[in-house]
Amino acid sequence: xxxxxxxxxxxxxxxxxxxxxxxxVWWVVIVSILGxxxxxxxxxxxLLMNQGLGLTGLNRPVFWGFLITNFIxxxxxxxxxxxxxxxxxxxxxxxxxxxxxxxxxxxxxxxxTALLMPVMHAGRPWRIFYWVFPYDFARGIWPDVRSPLVxxxxxxxxxxxxxxxxxxxxxxPDFAVIxxxxxxxxxxxxxxxxxxxxxxxxxxxxxxxxxxxLSALILPVFVSVHSIVSWDFGxxxxxxxxxxxxxxxxxxxAVLSGVSAVLTLMILMRFLFKLQNYIWEEHIDALGRLLIVxxxxxxxxxxxxxxxxxxxxxxxxxxxxxxRLLTPPWSWLFLLxxxxxxxxxxxxxxxxxxxxxxxxxxxxxxxxxxxxFLERLIIIVPPLMNKxxxxxxxxxxxxxxxxxxxxxxxxxxVAFLLLMFGKFFPLIPLWEEKEGQRxxxxxxxxxxxxxxxxxx
Amino acid sequence: xxxxxxxxxxxxxxxxxxxxMPPIMTHEEVSRDVxxxxxxxxWRYMAVMGVLALLFAIGxxxxxxxxxxxxxxxxxxxxxxxxxxxxxxxxxxxxxxSAGLRFTKAHWRRPLARLAEIHGVTALLVLLMVIPALAAxxxxxxxxxxxxxxxxxxxxxxMWTMIAMAALALCTVALLWMxxxxxxxxxxxxxxxxxxxxxxxxxxxxxxxxxxxxxxxLYRGGLLLGALYIMMYMAVQTILSAEWxxxxxxxxxxxxFPAYQVMKGLQAGTAVVVVTMFVLRTWGxxxxxxxxxxFWSIAKPLLAFSLLWFYMWFASFITFWYGRQPSEINLIQMxxxxxxxxxxxSSMLLNxxxxxxxxxxxxxxxxxxxPTVVAAxxxxxxxxxxxxxxxxxxxxxxxxxxxxxxxxxxxxxxxLDIAIVVGFISGAILLFTLVAKLVPVVSIWEVGEGLRLVxxxxxxxxxxxxxxxxx
Numbered sequence: 001x002x003x004x005x006x007x008x009x010x011x012x013x014x015x016x017x018x019x020x021x022x023x024x025v026w027w028v029v030i031v032s033i034l035g036x037x038x039x040x041x042x043x044x045x046x047l048l049m050n051q052g053l054g055l056t057g058l059n060r061p062v063f064w065g066f067l068i069t070n071f072i073x074x075x076x077x078x079x080x081x082x083x084x085x086x087x088x089x090x091x092x093x094x095x096x097x098x099x100x101x102x103x104x105x106x107x108x109x110x111x112x113t114a115l116l117m118p119v120m121h122a123g124r125p126w127r128i129f130y131w132v133f134p135y136d137f138a139r140g141i142w143p144d145v146r147s148p149l150v151x152x153x154x155x156x157x158x159x160x161x162x163x164x165x166x167x168x169x170x171x172x173p174d175f176a177v178i179x180x181x182x183x184x185x186x187x188x189x190x191x192x193x194x195x196x197x198x199x200x201x202x203x204x205x206x207x208x209x210x211x212x213x214l215s216a217l218i219l220p221v222f223v224s225v226h227s228i229v230s231w232d233f234g235x236x237x238x239x240x241x242x243x244x245x246x247x248x249x250x251x252x253x254a255v256l257s258g259v260s261a262v263l264t265l266m267i268l269m270r271f272l273f274k275l276q277n278y279i280w281e282e283h284i285d286a287l288g289r290l291l292i293v294x295x296x297x298x299x300x301x302x303x304x305x306x307x308x309x310x311x312x313x314x315x316x317x318x319x320x321x322x323x324r325l326l327t328p329p330w331s332w333l334f335l336l337x338x339x340x341x342x343x344x345x346x347x348x349x350x351x352x353x354x355x356x357x358x359x360x361x362x363x364x365x366x367x368x369x370x371x372x373f374l375e376r377l378i379i380i381v382p383p384l385m386n387k388x389x390x391x392x393x394x395x396x397x398x399x400x401x402x403x404x405x406x407x408x409x410x411x412x413x414v415a416f417l418l419l420m421f422g423k424f425f426p427l428i429p430l431w432e433e434k435e436g437q438r439x440x441x442x443x444x445x446x447x448x449x450x451x452x453x454x455x456x
Numbered sequence: 457x458x459x460x461x462x463x464x465x466x467x468x469x470x471x472x473x474x475x476x477m478p479p480i481m482t483h484e485e486v487s488r489d490v491x492x493x494x495x496x497x498x499w500r501y502m503a504v505m506g507v508l509a510l511l512f513a514i515g516x517x518x519x520x521x522x523x524x525x526x527x528x529x530x531x532x533x534x535x536x537x538x539x540x541x542x543x544x545x546x547x548x549x550x551x552x553x554s555a556g557l558r559f560t561k562a563h564w565r566r567p568l569a570r571l572a573e574i575h576g577v578t579a580l581l582v583l584l585m586v587i588p589a590l591a592a593x594x595x596x597x598x599x600x601x602x603x604x605x606x607x608x609x610x611x612x613x614x615m616w617t618m619i620a621m622a623a624l625a626l627c628t629v630a631l632l633w634m635x636x637x638x639x640x641x642x643x644x645x646x647x648x649x650x651x652x653x654x655x656x657x658x659x660x661x662x663x664x665x666x667x668x669x670x671x672x673x674l675y676r677g678g679l680l681l682g683a684l685y686i687m688m689y690m691a692v693q694t695i696l697s698a699e700w701x702x703x704x705x706x707x708x709x710x711x712x713f714p715a716y717q718v719m720k721g722l723q724a725g726t727a728v729v730v731v732t733m734f735v736l737r738t739w740g741x742x743x744x745x746x747x748x749x750x751f752w753s754i755a756k757p758l759l760a761f762s763l764l765w766f767y768m769w770f771a772s773f774i775t776f777w778y779g780r781q782p783s784e785i786n787l788i789q790m791x792x793x794x795x796x797x798x799x800x801x802s803s804m805l806l807n808x809x810x811x812x813x814x815x816x817x818x819x820x821x822x823x824x825x826x827p828t829v830v831a832a833x834x835x836x837x838x839x840x841x842x843x844x845x846x847x848x849x850x851x852x853x854x855x856x857x858x859x860x861x862x863x864x865x866x867x868x869x870x871x872l873d874i875a876i877v878v879g880f881i882s883g884a885i886l887l888f889t890l891v892a893k894l895v896p897v898v899s900i901w902e903v904g905e906g907l908r909l910v911x912x913x914x915x916x917x918x919x920x921x922x923x924x925x926x927x
Contacts, residue, residue, distance in 0.1 A: 091560075223767060234771075235778030242779055245711035247771035293559075300690055301715060307694075308711035311600045311702070443911050443924035452924040454915055455563075 006440070007277050012433050013177060016426045019273060020178060026272065027423060034416040041409025044402055045120060053123045055402040062384045062397040064121075070407045071117035072250075072376045074110045074414075075156065075229055077369075079251070080258030081107025081163055082222040086215035094439070094453055095286040097432040098278045102269060102418075103262045104167045105427070109417040111160045113410045115153075120406065148231040155225045162218045169210050172197050173431040226251045233379070239316040240324070240383030243309065249301040253372060256294045256341070260368035263287050265418070267362045269427055278428050281356040288355035291368075295346045302342075323394060324382045333374050341371025480912070481744065483904035490639075490903075491646055493741055494896040495653055500739065501889070508886040515879010518872045523588060530704070530855070533592035534847035535873035537700045539880045540585040541842040542724075543578050544696060545717065546835060547884050548624070549725030550575035551631055552689060553754075555682030563923050564753040566906040567745035570899040571736065572729050573635060574891050576628035576685075578884040583625045585880065590614045593699065598856045599706075602698035617695055624692045627685050632891075635678055637664050638901040656894060693717045697845075704849035705790070706857040707783040712772035717845075719768050723761035723807065724838040730754055730831035732888075734824065736897060745898050748822060755821035758831065762811040766804075783859040790848055795866040799844040806837025839877075 007015075019027065048055055058065050084103035088096035119125045143150045175194035182190055197203060230250035233241035243249075263284060270279040309317050324330050345364050348354045355361065385395040399407075421427070443452040481489075522532060554572040557565035596613060608615040640661035647654035664670060694714035702708050733746040733754075773792065776784040792800045810833050820826035851864045869877065909924040 227767075227771060231774065231778075234775050237779060237781070242775065243711055244713075244772040244775040245715060246775075248712070248715060248768060296687070300718075301711075304694070304711040304714055307602070308702075308709055310604070311602075311698075311711075312707060312709050313600075441913070441922045443909065443922055445908050445924055450909070450924040452909075452911075452922045454913075454920050454922050 005277060005280070007433070007437060009434050009437075011277070012430055012437075013181075015275075015277060016428050016430055016433070017178065017181065019423060020426060021181070023423070027419065030272075031416065031419050031423075034412050034419065037409060037412035038416050041406060041413060044405045044409065045116075048120060048402055048406070049125065053121075055400060057398045057400045057403060059395070059397065061386050061395045062381055064380050064384060065397055066377070066399040066403040066407055067117045067121040069373065069376045069380055070410060071114050071121070072229055072380075073257070073369075073373050074114035074117070074410065075226060076250075076254035076257045076372065076376075077261045077414075078107040078110040078114065078159070078163070078258065079222065079226060079254035080262040081105075081166075082218055083255050083259055084262055085166065086218050086222070089211065089215045092455075093286075094436060095283055097436045098275070098283060098428045099262055099266055099287075100432060101167070101170065101425075101429045102265050102427050103258075104163060104170070105418060105421050106258075106261065106265060106414070107163045108160065108167060109414050109421075111156060111163065112417075113414050115156060115160075116410070118152075148228055148235055151228045152232060155221065155228045159218075159221050159225045162214065162221055166214050166218060169207065169214060170429055170432075171425060172207065173199065174426055174429060177430055178426075223251055226254045238383050239314075240309070240320045241379075243305055245301050245304050245308070249298070249305060252294060252298045252301060253375065256291065256298050257369055257372040259287060259291055259294060260345075260365040260372075263291075263361055263365040264369070267358050267365075269422075270358065273422065273427065275428060278433060281358075284358065284361045285352070285355045288349045288361060292346060292349050295342055295349075299342055299346075320383055323385065324378060327394075330378060330382055334378055337371045337374035337378060339371070340367045341375060480907065480910070483900075483907055486898075486903050486907070487642060487646070487900050489744070490896050490898045490900050491643055494643065494893070495647065495651075497893070505886065505889055508882045508889065511882035512879050512886050514875050515877075515883060518875035518879060519588070522872055522876070527588070527591040530592055530594060531851040531867060533589065534850035534867060535843070535869050536585070536876050536880075537589050537592070537850055538839075538843045538846040539877050540582055540589055541696060541700070541717075541846045542839050543582050543585070543880065543884050544693065545721045545842060546724035546728050546838055547575045547578035547888075548582060548628065548692075549689060549721035550728050551628055551682075551725075552686050552722060553726055553729050553757075554635075555631070555685055558679060558682055561925070562753065563906060563910070564749045566902040567742075567898050568729055568733055568750055568754070569902055570632075570635065570639075570895070571732050571892075571897050572725070573628070573632040574888055574895065574897065575725075575728055575732070575884075576632060577887055577891050579621070579625035579628045581880070581883055581887060583621050586618060586621050589700065590617065592850075594704075594855050596703075600698075600703050600709075602695055602703065614699075617699055620688075620692055620695050624685075624688045627681065627688055631678075631681050631685055632895065633660065634674065634681060635899065635902075636895040637661055637670075637674065638666060639896045639899060640664070641666065642900055643896065653893075660894070689721065690714075690718050693721055701845050701849050704852060704855050705787070705860055706855065707859045708787055708849075710772055710776075712768060712775075713845075716765070716768040716772060719761060719765045720807075720838060720841065723758065723765050723834060726754060726758045726761060727831035727834040727838070730758065730827050731835065734828040734831075737824070740897070742898060745903065748824065751824050751827045752822045755815055755827040755830070758827065758834070759811060759815040759821075762808055762815075762834070766808040769804075786860040786863055789863040790860065791844065794863045796844050796848050798866075799840045803837045803841035803844065806833045807841065810834075810837075 056065065056067070081104040084096060085100045089100070119128065122128060172194060175190050176197035176199065179187055179190040179194045227247035227250065230246035234243055234246040236242060266279050266284065266287075269275055306321070309321055324334055345368050348360065348364055354364075381397050385397065439454045441452040441454055442449045444450070519536070522536065525532060527533070550572040552572075554565065554569035557569065593614070603616050606616065612618075637660075640657045641664040643657035644654060644661050647657065694717075697714045697717045702710060702713055730751065733750060736742040737746040773788075776788050788794075790796060811830050814820050814826060814830050820830075847867055848864055851867045852860075853862065853864070911922045911924075912919050913922050914920075
């Protein structure tokens with residue numbers, strides 16, 4: 001990966017801060033539509049609080065459905081930020097530069113959205129306060145620290161805090177650039193956010209150290225978050241959930257889904273924010289190659305899950321897998337999930353032409369995430385559909401319209417938040433781009449000038 | 457050595473940065489140097505070969521004695537299987553290091569890619585070991601089996617396991633041979649007429665003359681073969697884990713275990729490469745090729761693999777710990793806390809705590825001795841770990857049934873076991889030293905290619921390396 005285009009510092013400032021200083025019409029239109037959808041989402045949330053969980057399709061024995069599926073989905077999406085930012089920063093991958101900010105921001109907003117889901121699922125969310133802060137010490141009701149359901153919010157809030165810090169630290173030099181170009185109240189706000197950044201060697205050194213330290217420290221949190229989500233299932237004794245491979249399987253699945261979401265976001269950003277000078281074919285090509293490796297690793301763990309579920313031929317496991325693989329509608333959903341999230345993407349990503357096509361990559365990344373949503377649904381619901389002891393019928397679950405609106409609303413919410421962020425802050429880090437430009441070189445090999453990168 | 461094609465030499469300015477850089481040679485210098493070392497057979501080399509051959513012969517004798525005793529008692533074969541598992545985990549996995557680094561286009565891989573691929577040839581030894589190991593397996597009927605009811609001939613119920621191992625061995629030899637073709641052609645063209653080594657190189661190089669088409673096939677084919685090797689290795693580790701470990705223990709259902717073994721392979725394979733680099737640097741005269749750059753860079757994935765290995769172990773452990781079903785309680789006793797606690801905690805110390813404690817310090821990573829000491833510890837830990845995961849299941853009295861009813865006592869190795877372990881590991885090293893005289897241990901063409909792609913230039917107040925992206 002290398003930079004082929006030379007962009008001056010002034011051009012970087014002008015192009016990447018364009019939306020910050022000027023409000024395009026498309027932005028107003030899209031934000032208005034998304035705002036409307038978010039309003040519908042919030043109203044439905046209110047209705048659910050008012051009327052109770054009876055509005056959902058949850059029933060005995062299927063107590064976890066679309067809301068928890070959506071929770072896992074958005075926690076999964078949040079894994080893109082650290083994968084792209086921290087890991088690629090530590091491995092000094094040059095092609096990371098235009099995508100780090102967007103990926104980190106998506107992490108923050110996805111996590112915030114994910115946290116809403118268990119709150120809704122709790123039915124009476126105000127009771128969470130009783131649970132966190134026991135209102136009557138005499139009752140002796142305390143959170144059970146041995147339960148993954150307690151680790152979950154702890155890990156997610158830690159991840160949210162560290163990711164927010166990560167985004168903020170990387171934004172400081174850019175705040176200063178905006179401060180120096182803004183006037184009035186904007187200058188005051190960006191000035192406060194820039195925290196007296198002057199770009200001295202000492203400040204740059206500290207900024208670099210902070211970036212590397214945060215990258216290294218956030219990695220264990222990154223791995224722990226989805227592992228803990230997987231242990232919500234894995235440490236139970238429910239057949240189909242009590243699986244040791246779930247932790248890495250969830251984490252790598254989250255990376256697959258999150259990086260695909262970054263791909264979707266990058267392509268949309270290029271189109272909407274006119275970032276053709278910064279997001280090129282090489283970037284999506286690199287993401288495509290990364291996704292091939294991730295998808296193959298995920299597929300290995302996926303097959304281990306199936307093979308070792310059937311390994312001992314216990315009737316409880318085989319019955320559940322029959323339901324999952326052979327009984328409609330689950331069998332159809334399973335087929336769709338497998339084809340969407342692995343077969344089609346991995347086969348197509350093998351072709352360089354596909355990896356370098358914005359149109360192909362956009363639709364493939366959407367397919368992956370449809371597949372990954374279905375995967376989470378198939379993991380959660382069928383194991384809960386125990387066979388009734390007398391009728392020998394499986395329990396059923398069908399999401400209600402309320403659940404569908406809520407799930408759809410979360411997509412609008414994340415998109416809304418991202419567009420709001422993109423209005424006030426640059427979605428591509430100015431300083432990363434400028435640094436990247438300074439590291440571009442060429443080396444003459446034979447008769448050809450070959451693009452090269454400076455490595456310290 | 458900062459000489460030809462080197463802008464810094466002409467500048468004559470005193471800037472920082474040059475002191476950290478590896479010596480820059482020309483392709484011809486590399487070729488002459490490596491071919492010279494490749495053809496030289498010193499007394500030290502012969503002595504090492506002699507000792508290794510002797511140990512291997514003792515191991516073979518111990519194996520024959522054991523085989524004469526029969527294959528009915530699985531506990532007799534525990535250490536043999538553990539040795540097979542160790543060789544697969546440590547040596548056969550080494551080509552993944554070169555394949556993976558080729559994918560990521562890591563410039564520092566060039567000198568070490570070949571030695572990693574040579575280690576893969578151990579798969580041939582493992583292939584031979586699989587035959588008696590299969591004979592030591594109890595009847596698959598009544599036990600969990602990775603092949604389920606996949607048809608295989610009655611006279612050869614383990615045919616698919618053998619085919620998988622043979623395919624892996626074939627793939628590793630193909631990987632080595634393919635990437636060695638340019639250097640074999642080089643040896644053919646530069647060694648004196650009539651020498652046996654030249655005739656061998658001439659035969660193996662198959663008339664390669666380095667056409668454009670050849671290089672294109674080499675680049676693309678090498679990447680494809682590397683990808684195939686990685687996937688086949690994952691499959692083979694799954695099969696080995698299922699056949700000789702999981703399948704030997706009633707009710708042991710652990711979908712993480714094969715992935716754990718693959719991760720162990722990545723860790724131990726990397727460690728083997730580090731230790732080999734150290735040996736070749738210290739006693740082989742290859743210090744120009746295996747410098748700080750290589751040790752410092754490879755320490756990072758070694759740390760990452762150590763952390764991931766612990767993570768995979770913990771993810772598996774917590775599932776059993778929370779499950780607390782009767783068979784899971786016995787499994788925990790068998791694998792971690794009961795009679796096998798000492799090997800388990802030793803392995804945890806050597807494979808996780810020690811690498812973590814050492815590698816968080818950059819000065820240790822950025823040294824020759826630091827990564828080598830850690831890698832040696834990792835290899836020792838890997839051996840102990842393979843003893844734990846294979847000897848314990850093989851030493852069970854009853855491999856059939858629905859639950860693990862008993863926790864096997866720790867099985868100390870007897871003299872035959874020790875001879876087998878030491879002998880077959882020596883055999884793997886012997887194989888490496890032999891193949892290293894058939895194929896240059898440093899990839900001349902890759903190092904030469906790297907030299908063309910690197911220039912040293914002034915950047916502000918220091919000299920830096922500029923690396924061209926050729927592809």
